[in-house]
Structure formats: structure tokens, C-alpha cells
Amino acid sequence: MADPFLLTSFRFEVRLLKSPDILAGRQRLPAAGDGFKAPSGGKQLTEGAFQGSFQDCTGLEIEMDVQEYLEGGRNNGVVRRVGRAKYAPLVLKRGMFHAPDAQATVDPALWYWMQRILNGERPVPRYDGIVQVMSADKTVRATWVFDRALPSKIKGPELNARTGEVAIEELTLVHEGLRLLPAEPTP
Template sequence: MNYPMHKNHFRVEWGGVNVGFMEVSGLAIELDVVSYREGSSPESSERLMPGLKKYSPIILKRGIVKSDDEFYKWINTAQFDKIERRDVTISLLNENHEPVVIWKIRNAFPFKLEYSPLHSQGSEVAIESLTLAHEGLTVEFL
């Protein structure tokens, strides 16, 4: 019997390197809905048609680690209309650490880097979040 997969065992890769994260969000594909009605139509309502695909930004969160400034370096590759783009692979893993679902993100680049608020009386882990824009998302079920 097949059971639903747990969402807490996943891997993120770019450039052949596994990068550890505590959370990944934004794995979404949406279609614009285009409404259309021709003037001579006897119908009193519009027709709805699929439009362009839209991809949600991908948000990657992880704890801040000493001497790891990878996110900061990547977002600072931006110069005028150019920035380093990367293909990103996110895999949902089974209990044997094997991929069962793979999301492939094409031509991703960071457009927001955010650090969690700092509190003098808190004991939580400091978090950094990197938000990626991209030009495509495909999903492969294994």
C-alpha cells in the first residue's frame, strides 16, 4: 500500500552541491485565467481560457552558520540587468534517502535576502531567508 510522503525529508541542490535548509516554500504553478466575450455572442457570460503560466517565488530558509556567506555572495552578483542564475533541484526523499518527487527550477536568481529579527531575550536560531525568482518549474514523480 502506498502512503503519503512526509514533508520533512528533502534535499536542495544547485551546481552539484547539496545545500541544507529547514524550509522550502513556493513550489507552485498557476495559470492566468483570461476572460473573453465576443460582441455577437448570444451568451450573456464570458468564456474563460487558460493564459500564461506563472511561477511563485521559491523561499529557502536555513539557520545562519558562521563563515557561510553563500546567499550574500549570490545576491551580490547582481549588476544592472545581470545576475548569476542557477538551476535548482528540490527532492522529496523516502526513508532510504531516495528521491520520490523532484522539482526542477530553471534559471533561478535571488531577489531578496532577509535575516530574522534579533532579540536579546530570545533563544531561537537566527534564520536567513533567500527568495528566488525563476523561469520554470517542472515536477517529476518517480
């Protein structure tokens, strides 16, 4: 029998929130119209926010670059010092879907984000993110927050008529920080 206090990894939610723009050393808060259009199956939270239906999220990790210092006269080892943090890219996967309307196509919001950047939109639109893992009763048990994400790769589905698999799109985000937030006490 499974331990009731172990966290399962299949109940999670990802939200993207418009990051403040940094212009000439100053932050500009998101303005009306800066929003991330919510794809079908996603839910618009507020202007500049998106709550997504992703089936897979990987890359919640931090690695520290340890610096080695070779101290003179110490031949039996090296001194190790704290270095910079390295954040793994977050990879989000979701099934491609379209609205029930026969004329509707798949939602292009994630693709448009990447294309706007590649077409020279400045300041570059960045998004902060929240990944929440929930227990069976939908209580949030773990929350990671990442900062100033950029899309580094977007990948369409692998199309193969013989398999009949669901079309999956994949978004890779690079970001500038990742934190696990402390749990809020239950009243």
C-alpha cells in the first residue's frame, strides 16, 4: 500500500505571469494588452497571465558550480568554494488541441511568443512562472517559482500516421532563477 504522505507527481499546474520589463535599469510593470493569450484548454487568470494544461514538466533543478582553489603548500586536497548557480531549462509538454468549432485551428499562443521575439520585438516579452504540485484533495503541497523565462525552443508534434498517438508540442524555457517556496501553514 502506498504511503498517504508521499507526494504524487501527476497533479500539477503551471502558470505564466508577465514579468516586468527592464528598460535602462528600471522596471516597467505589465500594461493592459501585454497579456499572454490563453490557449484552448488553458485559463486566462488576469491580464498578462496564463494557466496552462501541461502533461509533463521537467527541469525543476539547480546545480551549483563549485570552484576549486589550489592552496599553496596543501598537497593532500583542494579547497572547494561556492560558485554560481546553474538552472536547468524547464521543458513543458502538452497535447495539441483545437476548439470544438469545425473551423478552429490549434492554439498558436506559445508559437507566437517565440516568433515575436525572433521578429525583433523589444523589450523581449518574458514570463515568470509558478509550478504547483497538489495532493489528491487538490491541496497545494509544493510550489516552485521561476523568474524571467524566455522560450529557447518550441517543438511541434512528431507526426506518424501508423501510431495514432496524440500530437504533443514541447516548449523549452530558460530562466534566471528557481525557488521552492515554503508551504503555507494550514489553519
